[in-house]
Amino acid sequence: MEDEQILAALNAHWQASAAGDINAEHDIYDNDVICDYPQSGERIFGRANLQTLRGHHPGKPSGFRVRRILGSGDTWITEYTINYQDKPAYTVSIMEFREGKVIHETQYFADPFEAPAWRSQWVEPIDG
Template identity: 80%
Template sequence: MQEEQIREALNAHWLASAAGDANAEHDIYADDAICDYPQSGERIFGRSNLQALRSHHPGKPSGFQVKRIVGKGDLWITEYTIVYQGRSAYTVSIMEFRDGKVVHETQYFADPFEAPAWRSQWVQRIG
């Protein structure tokens, strides 16, 4: 699959995720895809299990914003913010493709935190 086609597939995936379209959201995954959540120590085997897990999430996302998508060849990274129950989570998704489908995804979720005052002289605040 060409990189332009992968980028288009990723854009469609994230738009479907934001819209809550579980079927379109999971079109990007191979049937035997694996998704890892390292922070909770979980591994999801198979597109059907991944779709079922996400479809049963008790706090459906109410906001979703892709910051950037970068990649080359079969390795692509998306940085985005997702809002669950009024709280933002900064998220990184690392996707590995084979034959045009995601075969392995790793997702990292991070809560925002207040910047400590002691480092203010060296930083600039961003939005």
């Protein structure tokens, strides 16, 4: 699969996720996908389990914004923000593709924090 096709599939995936279209959101995954959540120590086996787990999430996202997508070949990374119950979760998704489908995904979730004042002279705020 060409990079342009994978990028189009990723854009469709994230748009479906933002819209709450759980079926279209999971079209990108192989039936035998493995999804890891390293921070909680969980591994989900199979597209059906992943889709069912996400469909039962008690705090449906109230907002979703892709910051950027990077990748080529079989490995792609998406940085995005999900709002759960008015709180942002800064998220990184690493997807590995085989024959046009995601066979492995690892997702990292991080809470925002206040920037320390001591470094203000060297930084600028990021929009959004």
